[in-house]
Amino acid sequence: MTELTHAAAAIHDCPPHSVGAVLAALRAYGYLYDGEDAADVLHVGTWLEADPESHRMGRDFAHAMMESAPDAAFTAYDAPRDGELGEVNTYVPDLGLFNAPCGADAEPMFRRSELLKLAAQPAADRDRALRLPWLNATSRMPGRTVAGPPRLVARWTLGGPIVVPDDTHADLVAPGPIATEERAREALARLGFAQGPDWRAPGGSCWPTSTAAPATAA
Structure with missing residues (x-):
């Protein structure tokens, strides 16, 4: 992610048959504004900024995506606002949904007590709590254009x-x-x-x- 904003989403991977469902969800939650008659083409790996009026839409978008396009991988986040932490949601089909509070950089945030508990957990559990399996998976998904x-x-x-x-x-x-x-x-x-x-x-x-x-x- 090269530039952070108040809220954004990126599709990391999507099979052709799910392009229509993904584009519909992006439009419904204010990440795309190109209208229903636009070409069924999805730019995988591109960050899309949400409507400035939207707030706390990332979680709803994530659940809508998991229902309509469960074979697509994506991240959606809301930055901190009005004294509240933000929220990041990353979904990979084989891993499920990762959800956690986040800072302005969309990275998960933890209290000191939570970090101390994580330090005592097995490495695999600690990695999952830190989103590492999701980051490793999405880092191997190349940016590309997918046509429906x-x-x-x-x-x-x-x-x-x-x-x-x-x-x-x-x-x-x-x-x-x-x-x-x-x-x-x-x-x-x-x-x-x-x-x-x-x-x-x-x-x-x-x-x-x-x-x-x-x-x-x-």
Whole structure:
């Protein structure tokens, strides 16, 4: 991290099929502002500064990420503010979530009594308390650009089925009646897709469309 701020997040690693979910979480918690129609490209290893009005969002972001993109690795931190310590959250799939109070440098902070207790613990336990396994793991994750899988267009008439055209195989169909957008999202999920932007009617067509990104494609 070359420059510290009040709050920031970085994605250390992400498989292509989770790019959409990660970008959605970054936007939802104020780390990205490029809109839903932006390209599904994630810059791994880049620190993203949070909205100046956000505070104590790192923990909520971490739990949202673990739910929607459990195979991605990341760090999110909030710097000290109003006399309170900050908080750092680092997640690596094989290690789980590390959470601790932190200073302005995003490094974990401990009371003297806590450090004395750590000194008496086995080395492996002490290393985990100091975040060393997470730092070692993320240091081996190179910065890179990861593109999400290609998006497809799903067509749906209110009350009818959802059709995802496929030029190489048979079209994927979620049978109707599908009467609400919530049911439409559920139907897409059963087909293995995550809905992109809201349904909208293109010019010259009576079929509302939505961009559907494969949820499980590698």
